[in-house]
Amino acid sequence: xxxxxxxxxxxxxxxxxxxxxxxxxxxxxxxxxxxxxxxxxxxxxxxxxxxxxxxxxxxxxxxxxxxxxxxxxxxxxxxxxxxxxxxxxxxxxxxxxxxxxxxxxxxxxxxxxxxxxxxxxxxxxxxxxxxxxxxxxxxxxxxxxxxxxxxxxxxxxxxxxxxxxxxxxxxxxxxxxxxxxxxxxxxxxxxxxxxxxxxxxxxxxxxxxxxxxxxxxxxxxxxxxxxxxxxxxxxxxxxxxxxxxxxxxxxxxxxxxxxxxxxxxxxxxxxxxxxxxxxxxxxxxxxxxxxxxxxxxxxxxxxxxxxxxxxxxxxxxxxxxxxxxxxxxxxxxxxxxxxxxxxxxxxxxxxxxxxxxxxxxxxxxxxxxxxxxxxxxxxxxxxxxxxxxxxx
Amino acid sequence: xxxxxxxxxxxxxxxxxxxxxxxxxxxxxxxxxxxxxxxxxxxxxxxxxxxxxxxxxxxxxxxxxxxxxxxxxxxxxxxxxxxxxxxxxxxxxxxxxxxxxxxxxxxxxxxxxxxxxxxxxxxxxxxxxxxxxxxxxxxxxxxxxxxxxxxxxxxxxxxxxxxxxxxxxxxxxxxxxxxxxxxxxxxxxxxxxxxxxxxxxxxxxxxxxxxxxxxxxxxxxxxxxxxxxxxxxxxxxxxxxxxxxxxxxxxxxxxxxxxxxxxxxxxxxxxxxxxxxxxxxxxxxxxxxxxxxxxxxxxxx
Numbered sequence: 001x002x003x004x005x006x007x008x009x010x011x012x013x014x015x016x017x018x019x020x021x022x023x024x025x026x027x028x029x030x031x032x033x034x035x036x037x038x039x040x041x042x043x044x045x046x047x048x049x050x051x052x053x054x055x056x057x058x059x060x061x062x063x064x065x066x067x068x069x070x071x072x073x074x075x076x077x078x079x080x081x082x083x084x085x086x087x088x089x090x091x092x093x094x095x096x097x098x099x100x101x102x103x104x105x106x107x108x109x110x111x112x113x114x115x116x117x118x119x120x121x122x123x124x125x126x127x128x129x130x131x132x133x134x135x136x137x138x139x140x141x142x143x144x145x146x147x148x149x150x151x152x153x154x155x156x157x158x159x160x161x162x163x164x165x166x167x168x169x170x171x172x173x174x175x176x177x178x179x180x181x182x183x184x185x186x187x188x189x190x191x192x193x194x195x196x197x198x199x200x201x202x203x204x205x206x207x208x209x210x211x212x213x214x215x216x217x218x219x220x221x222x223x224x225x226x227x228x229x230x231x232x233x234x235x236x237x238x239x240x241x242x243x244x245x246x247x248x249x250x251x252x253x254x255x256x257x258x259x260x261x262x263x264x265x266x267x268x269x270x271x272x273x274x275x276x277x278x279x280x281x282x283x284x285x286x287x288x289x290x291x292x293x294x295x296x297x298x299x300x301x302x303x304x305x306x307x308x309x310x311x312x313x314x315x316x317x318x319x320x321x322x323x324x325x326x327x328x329x330x331x332x333x334x335x336x337x338x339x340x341x342x343x344x345x346x347x348x349x350x351x352x353x354x355x356x357x358x359x360x361x362x363x364x365x366x367x368x369x370x371x372x373x374x375x376x377x378x379x380x381x382x383x384x385x386x387x388x389x390x391x392x
Numbered sequence: 393x394x395x396x397x398x399x400x401x402x403x404x405x406x407x408x409x410x411x412x413x414x415x416x417x418x419x420x421x422x423x424x425x426x427x428x429x430x431x432x433x434x435x436x437x438x439x440x441x442x443x444x445x446x447x448x449x450x451x452x453x454x455x456x457x458x459x460x461x462x463x464x465x466x467x468x469x470x471x472x473x474x475x476x477x478x479x480x481x482x483x484x485x486x487x488x489x490x491x492x493x494x495x496x497x498x499x500x501x502x503x504x505x506x507x508x509x510x511x512x513x514x515x516x517x518x519x520x521x522x523x524x525x526x527x528x529x530x531x532x533x534x535x536x537x538x539x540x541x542x543x544x545x546x547x548x549x550x551x552x553x554x555x556x557x558x559x560x561x562x563x564x565x566x567x568x569x570x571x572x573x574x575x576x577x578x579x580x581x582x583x584x585x586x587x588x589x590x591x592x593x594x595x596x597x598x599x600x601x602x603x604x605x606x607x608x609x610x611x612x613x614x615x616x617x618x619x620x621x622x623x624x625x626x627x628x629x630x631x632x633x634x635x636x637x638x639x640x641x642x643x644x645x646x647x648x649x650x651x652x653x654x655x656x657x658x659x660x661x662x663x664x665x666x667x668x669x670x671x672x673x674x675x676x677x678x679x680x681x682x683x684x685x686x687x688x689x690x691x692x693x
Binding site: 114117137252377 | 476477500501502503504505507508510511540542543553554555556557558559560561564581583584608610611613614615634636637638639640641643644646647648649650651656676677678679680
């Protein structure tokens with residue numbers, strides 16, 4: 001789960017990380033007032049969206065007067081913000097953060113992730129402010145890493161080691177060390193997946209300040225952090241993905257025309273892959289999970305079919321403990337309930353598969369059954385192509 | 393022969409909610425020795441076994457703690473269904489009590505919990521499989537987890553997989569090709585897991601009755617690439633692999649917390665290329681995993 005920059009800064013501030021002050025605004029006139037309140041000759045107006053690459057998309061602007069701040073805010077709020085991470089349709093901007101301009105001497109990068117082998121790791125680089133992934137790819141030696149013991153946290157000596165390697169000395173090294181320890185403590189306390197300060201700046205006046213901040217939480221830890229629900233901005237998320245999650249379905253919208261409904265994440269991805277090999281394009285990833293009941297299948301159908309591009313639906317279920325006859329009955333009932341009007345291919349395998357197929361065959365509905373994944377893929381691709389053609 | 397678990401494994405189940413009791417029952421029906429259950433506050437009672445097969449089984453004793461269960465039953469394997477908030481504690485309790493093979497089925501465990509647990513389990517000299525996995529089965533001997541038993545057949549192919557139902561798919565294909573399995577292990581779909589591909593490849597390398605291995609990977613991380621390099625250097629048996637998620641978009645979690653392409657790393661293409669470079673045969677589609685293994689074995693004999 002992602003949160004906004006201003007929220008990430010609030011969290012880091014709790015852990016004594018010096019963050020750049022700022023005022024959150026929702027309208028252009030609030031931005032104008034914020035500029036005046038800051039009382040500095042320069043300010044930066046920053047769009048608050050979850051997607052990265054805001055600067056490139058025109059979502060971060062330097063302004064020199066209250067009037068200019070207002071104009072800039074009007075422009076940003078009026079248009080969808082398109083960044084390298086949003087897709088061509090962009091995202092609406094509903095909040096802006098107004099920050100005082102700073103005289104930057106140098107920019108650094110500080111970030112934390114959970115590495116699959118090392119566990120939590122703090123990364124730091126003197127190449128801040130730019131695309132850190134590019135730095136990692138081209139000059140990996142410029143990214144310093146310190147693994148963090150999840151019990152002990154980032155130890156002071158580790159923070160000092162990083163600070164010295166980044167080129168700091170004296171009191172400033174101590175300050176940077178405190179920033180590192182602060183962000184590491186925040187990461188462990190709030191179950192971070194990703195936390196970044198990019199850039200951490202040293203100003204010409206010699207101050208160390210977190211100019212930007214990014215936080216992603218581990219959704220699995222939501223049971224112990226009420227702050228997740230408080231900070232969640234669902235307007236930034238896909239509506240159908242939220243609805244699916246409420247029904248314990250895992251759904252991700254894609255761009256094709258073949259709706260998919262599969263049990264298990266691995267098999268769901270495998271089904272998408274084989275559709276592609278067969279010449280089709282999946283419209284979604286959807287894992288219905290373990291209990292393939294009528295209610296779940298019905299809800300899954302509603303979500304898959306909410307995408308107007310879907311021209312055919314493939315159900316691929318490998319019944320384990322769930323019996324295929326139960327699954328088949330669930331599918332038949334769901335199809336009846338929602339009045340399905342696109343071709344449906346069902347591939348069932350597992351316990352009681354024979355009985356399951358009989359239920360589908362005797363349902364009086366035009367359900368296309370398939371044996372094995374290959375046949376299922378071939379049939380669904382043909383059905384989708386025929387239906388697409390009929391439409392156009 | 394097999395790896396990690398066999399007909400002599402003495403298994404307890406931690407977490408006796410609906411899922412724990414249901415799957416314990418199915419495991420018992422398969423022939424697994426489930427010698428006890430652990431549910432704090434219910435020590436001294438039993439739970440009834442209902443596998444839906446119309447047969448009657450002895451009730452299973454329940455203990456308050458894993459150490460009580462180990463003392464009373466000499467259990468050496470634990471199967472965990474404790475819900476996510478308590479799963480990390482359950483794994484550590486098992487390791488502390490001296491259980492050597494711990495299988496955590498639970499999904500949705502916070503990643504940092506696993507970072508803590510993995511260190512703890514290692515220090516205790518135990519092996520953790522999972523979390524967020526279907527479990528482990530040595531066909532014909534014992535099944536510990538949620539996989540359907542009947543799709544398996546005893547034989548000589550080892551299976552290692554990050555996925556659940558896709559593993560069933562692969563096993564089913566093997567069985568239909570006449571290839572039985574020595575042991576099948578689901579290692580789980582989370583970013584931090586107790587047992588890696590390499591850990592199990594080492595075990596299969598030493599198992600004289602495993603003649604080949606099917607390895608099913610997913611997008612995200614570098615476990616498959618590390619395994620590929622290990623296979624090239626050390627593994628003596630034929631390996632067929634399949635990597636799922638070639639069509640997955642970057643930056644999106646495909647159901648499993650660990651199945652995510654981030655920063656352009658962990659793509660299926662990258663993994664397939666690395667596996668091929670290291671001499672692993674990669675199945676062209678999820679529909680031909682079994683056939684690819686059969687052809688590979690035929691070409692070597």
